[in-house]
Amino acid sequence: MNATAETLPVAKAPAHRTHRFALLLRREYWEHRGGIFWAPVIAGAISLLLTAVFFVIAAVGIRNADSDATVNLDDGTTMSINGLDLGVLAEQLSAEDKAQLASGIDMTMLMASAWPYIVMVFVMFFYCLGALYDERKDRSVLFWKSLPLSDGETVLSKVATATLVIPLVATLAAIATVFAFLLLLSVMVMAHGGNPWELIWSPGHPLQVSAYVLAAIPVYAVWALPTVGWLMLCSAWARSVPFLWALLVPILSGVFVSMFSVMRLFNLDAEWFWGHIVARLLLGVVPLTRHDIHRIGGFDAGEDSMLALVSPPGVWSNLLQPEMWIGAAAGVAMLLLATRLRRWRDEG
Template sequence: MKAFTALVHRELIEHRGAFLIGPLILVGVLFGATVLAFTVGRVDARFSGALFTVAPLRVYEIGFLAFGLGWSLYMIAVLFFYCADGFAADKRNNAMLFWKSMPVSDFRVLLSKLVAGLTVLPGTIYAVALLSGVLLYGVAYVTMLINGTASVATLGSIAIIYANVALAIIVTLVCGLLWYLPAMALVGAIATAVGRWAIPISLLLPAIASTLEWVTLGGLHPFSTHTWRFIEYRGALPSTPYVENWFMTDQPFSGVAFATDLIANMDWTQVGIGMVFAVVVIYLASEYRRRTNDN
């Protein structure tokens, strides 16, 4: 267990730019741009303060949720690039012989890379998303102070919103990771053989499979097949009617209702199949890695 933990920690050290430094820089740039916008007069503090006076909770809810969505998209994008890079890093930096000399199997090495992508980066993104919520409220509250509309009672209401949105973000991250796990594992497995070309190849494979189905079984065109419809289904997160319904009302956002709705709309059978698929392709990649480097 200690060896596996060390392998995960190695991934953090080798990819700390994407896992840690990058998100912190983005937060700093975002916060600096926001502060600068107010200080140089790009944003009217009086208008913003009035807006927060009219609907302070709604503005904060939507803003914090937007931050959470943005960071979730960032995480998914970075994870695919990490899988394409991390699974081929040992071969690229000539560290393969060193890791082959360790009492750790190739399967555990590759599994540690996948686990690092599922834990370290999402944990960092979640922490950064929470920090973004704090900074967002700080800017909003200062704006209200400038406009003379701030009140102590607002703090308690904001704390409740913060907890609800934080719950919604963590549930979205976990569900997103489980839903896209097979795609991440496939990219990583392909990267074991072809390196960074794994992303374009993994994007090309569904098109090839759909074209083969179209040629053999017929259809209107290659993007009107059972294969392509399945790819589209697995490429999008399950719908959450709660968000659409909430946006059209004046009710406060409920993290519990959102989480319940998202979990209820998840296809857990597909999630289970995806987890098995991920383990299988990682195992096959480890066997390829072991055999090619033993010869």
């Protein structure tokens, strides 16, 4: 019997690299969904709950206060209002007052978004520590090595998860938290005779802030490379407790350098080592660079807009700093070494 075209087995083409990489990213997400997704979401929800409790306490306090209040206006006159009427107060705002209100609203939004980012720092840190160690610990590395996946693809998927996926999910959770916070604030304003659009949504810039923090993700991904590389190197190398290795090696090195004044040989002080070596190995997952700190230090709340702190020109100016690329090169070198160690290291 001759085989026909219908009976011949159809050979399947091997999966494209981009498809394999997407599957690796999905694997990382589903294996660590609790930290990647639920941790920032729950952190944002807790911050909103505490904010709602604070608003209730504030509303009760206002109701129990004296009903008559005196407000001093810009022209030197005074006005007595019966209770707190934000609508009346809004009519008395000058152009300068409205500019300060806009900056205050933007600052409040940035503060409201802080909780998901704080959780993100810890999630990134411990994810990188366990990225290559946990698969050796539970022996799942043997299964993954049996698949047509290279060590480079596997490590790269973990790096992308740490530097892009985790910050992206945390940023989306932070944006959702900000908008929910503004809704709570709007209810508070309406309860006291104010117009939320006039006092909150119009002066503030929620859409711009959201776009700016999303645009900042690639910059801080580059900033995080030294820490991600160091933590994954410890994860690939340590046979036990990678946390202690990752923490103690930089700190004890800093103590040694400080005690014996090693940096004086290079006309530098010990603080340089702590700031440029120890901090870069351990604190790169915090989305705040030294250049950002200098910008914040030079910020004038009376003249500058809060948007300047998170605007793309300010944030992306970090890429002009040599420290960013020197650290990124060191991080890539450590990741390449971690990839080689994953290929060779096998418990037992």
